[in-house]
Amino acid sequence: MPATRPIWKGQLRLSLVSIPVELFTAARSDAKPSFRQIHEPTGKPIHYEKVVAGVGPVDKDEIVKGFEYEKGDFVLLTDDEIDAVKLETRKTMELTQFVDADEIDPIYYDKSYFVVPTDELAEDAFRVIRDALRQTKKVGLGQLAMRGKEYLAVVKPSGKGLMLETLHYQDELRKADPYFSEISNKEAEPDLLEVATALIEKKTKEFNASAFTDHYQDALHDLIKRKMKNKGRKITADDDDEPARPSGSNVVDLMAALKQSLEGGSAKKPAAKASTARKPAAKTGTAKTTASRSKSSSTSTRKKAS
Template identity: 85%
Template sequence: MPASRPIWKGQIRLSLVSIPVELFSAARTGAKPSFRQIHEPTGKPIHYEKVVAGVGPVDKDEIIKGFEYEKGDYVLLTEDEIDAVKLETRKTLELTQFVGACEIDPIYYDKSYFVVPTDELAEDAFRVIRDALRKTQKVGLGQLAMRGKEYLAAIKPSGTGLILETLHYEDEIRKADPFFSQISSKKAEADLLEVAEALIEKKTAPFEADAFKDHYQAALRELIKRKMKNKGRKITADEDEEPARPSGSNVVDLMSALKESLEGGGKTSARRKSVAKAETAKPAAKKPAASSRKKAS
């Protein structure tokens, strides 16, 4: 069982079958540098106090929540009153509908969580749901309440477990029309489309998440190391080294740019690289970052 604490405990219910489960966040926290606000003259961290105008600082136990229904007028709610709101979804995620795995527009997806059975007794039913979803290529939909909100959720198989992904509600998604209405629906020219399709095919490879790195966070960590090494001395722009990153050529003509990319500027498909290695047993002239981990199949 993972060392992290579950963010939700409850049960997944399908008709008369209930499976006790726990949810764990799929995203790691602390992976990025964390900054605090510092008072530059003294080098001390900034602190914030909870204050009331005309009163000053207040204690934590004097604070409750309020809903502003008119300017300056509030309905006050205590934590006990909020906790007393009873929703079945606080402890139960009922799978009320199933949809095709590709039917949900990615724009609705929000956060991902690992779903784990609480014990061996729950594992049998858990595996049945997992395998049934995988075989039918369906995603289970339901709702659950956690952290003061009721979420729309999708359940799908992943490896030996299940993944729960919270979804945005319809009214939380902006309409695309105001953003896309000025873009022409005219079809692209056939010759340009042909070259673009060839370039896409050339760059097509299996998805490997570890082939992509957060260059901004890496640069921040490098800056922090350099500042520590220089005893906090200010590092000017002249001292900064621009990280080596691929960049496109400044070609105005679209066809020329596409052809140049296709002929030599683009990276070769990782899959084709693997085949070439197997056939020739020779290293490629250029080894793209995304395919450097691929072995001959």
């Protein structure tokens, strides 16, 4: 079994069939460096205190949750009152509908979880649901409650198991029209479209996630290692970035760039015409460390060095 704890335990239900399952977060939280705020003069970490304006620090047992229904007016709720809210989806996710996976716009997808049967007795029913979804090429839709929210989610087969992916509700998403409204309805020119399509087909291959890495995180890890090796001394930044290529709107240039890309060559000069002069490369400089200065306020959170 995995070393991590399940984020949710309950029943995956299809009509009268219930399968005890556990959910595990698919994404790693330790995959990138985690930074803390440091008080530069002392080198000590910053920590937070719960404070009330005009009162000062307060004890944990004096804190409750509140909903601000008007400016400065709150409805107070205790943890027991919140826990008493009855939702069947806190312990059960019922698959109420099935759809083709490509019917769901990718914008709705949020987070991914592994779905695992809790024991061997649950595996038979688990396999039936998994294989039925795979055979019909469908995904199951349902809802489940965890961490103070009821989520819309899809369940789909993945290898020997199932994947659950939470979805955004429609009212959580911005409408695309205001962002796309200024794009004209003009269609792409056929000759340009033909070359672009050929380029896409040439670059089409099976998806392999391991072929991609987060270069920014790799660079951060490298910076941290060099900083440790130099015992905290300032690191001179290496400016290996190529200057940005100027862009042009000339269709002839676009065709030339597409054809050159299709042929797999790289010109000595940019294919597109520059509307302005090339910008010089950024000068090599020295990375400076700046202290995070915290300003005191009458808000409910205050920083201090430990």
